[in-house]
Amino acid sequence: MKVILFDIDTLRADHMGCYGYGRNTTPVMDGIAKDGVCFDRYYCPNAPCLPSRASMVTGLYGIHNGIVGHGGTAADLRLQGESRSFTDLVSENGLFMQFKRAGLHTVSFSSFAERHSAWWFLSGLDEYYNPGLRGGESADMVTPAVLNWLERNREMEDWFLHVHYWDPHTPYRTPEGIKSRFQDEPLPDDWITDEIFEEHLRHIGPHGANEINMWNDETFSRWPKHPGSLKTRGDAKHFIDLYDDSVRFTDDNIGLIVAWLKEHGLYGDDLAIIITADHGEDLGEFGVYGEHGMADEPVCHIPLIIKWPGTEGGRRIKGFYDNTDLLPTVKELLGTETFGDYRYDGVSFKEPLLGGKECGRSAAVLTQCAHVCQRSVRFDHYIYIRTIHGGYHLLPEEMVFDLDCDPHQLHNLAEEQPELCGRGARMLLEWTERMMKQSDSDRDPMWTVMREGGPEHCRGRLEAYEKRLEETGRAYGIPLLKEQYREEFRGQE
Structure with a gap:
């Protein structure tokens, strides 16, 4: 063969x-x-x-x-x-x-x-x-x-x-x-x-x-x-x-x-x-x-x-x-x-x-922890995305998209259809609990990433990126970043 x-x-x-x-x-x-x-x-x-x-x-x-x-x-x-x-x-x-x-x-x-x-x-x-x-x-x-x-x-x-x-x-x-x-x-x-x-x-x-x-x-x-x-x-x-x-x-x-x-x-x-x-x-x-x-x-x-x-x-x-x-x-x-x-x-x-x-x-459960820390679930014609660390993007904690009519994920349905968020969040919770029950470790590696400073491609980037935003006319984003990532900004002060 x-x-x-x-x-x-x-x-x-x-x-x-x-x-x-x-x-x-x-x-x-x-x-x-x-x-x-x-x-x-x-x-x-x-x-x-x-x-x-x-x-x-x-x-x-x-x-x-x-x-x-x-x-x-x-x-x-x-x-x-x-x-x-x-x-x-x-x-x-x-x-x-x-x-x-x-x-x-x-x-x-x-x-x-x-x-x-x-x-x-x-x-x-x-x-x-x-x-x-x-x-x-x-x-x-x-x-x-x-x-x-x-x-x-x-x-x-x-x-x-x-x-x-x-x-x-x-x-x-x-x-x-x-x-x-x-x-x-x-x-x-x-x-x-x-x-x-x-x-x-x-x-x-x-x-x-x-x-x-x-x-x-x-x-x-x-x-x-x-x-x-x-x-x-x-x-x-x-x-x-x-x-x-x-x-x-x-x-x-x-x-x-x-x-x-x-x-x-x-x-x-x-x-x-x-x-x-x-x-x-x-x-x-x-x-x-x-x-x-x-x-x-x-x-x-x-x-x-x-x-x-x-x-x-x-x-x-x-x-x-x-x-x-x-x-x-x-x-x-x-x-x-x-x-x-x-x-x-x-x-x-x-x-x-x-x-x-x-x-x-x-359904399919999806995890990303190199650029952001997210866990998502793909079910029916929806995707539910839960963000733990947004990688210095200004992302909401919960997003859900109808991929049949919105394949490029432009319209977040989280506020309009909270029941979809509830369904997605429950699926993620049940999957995580099942995986941890089967694990020989008591640690979810996503939380190891968070405890070690967040996604690898973001670590140590905040100060330089703040200057970059100022230089490119997007200083409006700095207070928004400081609000969403206040603990990390506090750590660099």
């Missing part, structure tokens, strides 16, 4: 053709979706990059594996402790280990482990190709290495390749000589009106139109296409064009690999392809551009496309699933055994994948 997992950073599901996007950003992946199964409501339960891949590889939510942020205690897997044997249970039961245990030769093309000091990510791999730029590489640096490996190992019977592309992650980085595919094409959903963009120019908080580079408008010679700020609505459109260009460039590179497989007779029933992402991206939602810093729909709704031997192509699965489910599904498909006393949070979706009964959840 041969398996390729295309792990695409920051791929927002609704910017793919197979998820309804009006631009031709993903023709190759759309073709694979026609040959396989597409999951309509698949979620990243712990955003962004590091927590998400920790959930995918361990099959555990961050509240159990300990990783919910990008720094501090909550950026490391919890130690197994006294019960640890010669090897630990997470390493022995992780995603890549299942393919190795099933007899496949396992290879990863990724710099993720080095970027985040996440060396546990390599467990189960026989080979590891690291481009060495800690996420700064583009797809045209990765694809040749994959093709070279395939050429050298074309006679090998059983292998698993993890191919990681960073290109849709900021800074958007299609090679300098490649012209935009979309600059002369209107946006399929031109929701950022003049009025909305004016609000974005007044936005308080990092990664807004005035500070694409999170806290300032600096640009970098290495990535000349990526702007430092957006001055006009046209600039905002250009920025989204750049994102779509990076998605298409990734798709083109996947196409090179798929073409090689077809040319050599390997794109058949014996080949499995999995396409997914760690998280999506906000592209104007909440006034945020080019960041994956919320526990909201654009950030947490991710694609999952699976072409697996024995599956009927062209089907769509409608239930709620999240990336902890991938590992137990792979285990069941491969027939591997669990090592020791290890319990996954995820639930196998083998049955619906192979054409059987749906087994999705009634």
Whole structure:
């Protein structure tokens, strides 16, 4: 058997053709979706990059594996402790280990482990190709290495390749000589009106139109296409064009690999392809551009496309699933055994994948603690978002949006429909209590993040950002920040 997992950073599901996007950003992946199964409501339960891949590889939510942020205690897997044997249970039961245990030769093309000091990510791999730029590489640096490996190992019977592309992650980085595919094409959903963009120019908080580079408008010679700020609505459109260009460039590179497989007779029933992402991206939602810093729909709704031997192509699965489910599904498909006393949070979706009964959840719980501290729940056609720390955005404690009619989360229904807030809050409370009852720790790592100074990407930024607001004519926001984050302002006095 041969398996390729295309792990695409920051791929927002609704910017793919197979998820309804009006631009031709993903023709190759759309073709694979026609040959396989597409999951309509698949979620990243712990955003962004590091927590998400920790959930995918361990099959555990961050509240159990300990990783919910990008720094501090909550950026490391919890130690197994006294019960640890010669090897630990997470390493022995992780995603890549299942393919190795099933007899496949396992290879990863990724710099993720080095970027985040996440060396546990390599467990189960026989080979590891690291481009060495800690996420700064583009797809045209990765694809040749994959093709070279395939050429050298074309006679090998059983292998698993993890191919990681960073290109849709900021800074958007299609090679300098490649012209935009979309600059002369209107946006399929031109929701950022003049009025909305004016609000974005007044936005308080990092990664807004005035500070694409999170806290300032600096640009970098290495990535000349990526702007430092957006001055006009046209600039905002250009920025989204750049994102779509990076998605298409990734798709083109996947196409090179798929073409090689077809040319050599390997794109058949014996080949499995999995396409997914760690998280999506906000592209104007909440006034945020080019960041994956919320526990909201654009950030947490991710694609999952699976072409697996024995599956009927062209089907769509409608239930709620999240990336902890991938590992137990792979285990069941491969027939591997669990090592020791290890319990996954995820639930196998083998049955619906192979054409059987749906087994999705009634809701998906989402957590973000790297840029903000939020916990959300996605249910029916709503998302309820509860903010503990707003990351220096001026966010209310409770928000709820009807995504069927408000996909960009413009109209908070919290005051109009408090019963939705009550329903969402209860679901979060019940989920948290259930998770903590199952935990071998008495600590919810979200509160560890709060006790250690808040989200990693905000720590120590307040004073400098206050000056930035003064310099850019947004001093009106300083007293509002001081009111919402009074304890942190008091701490710097």
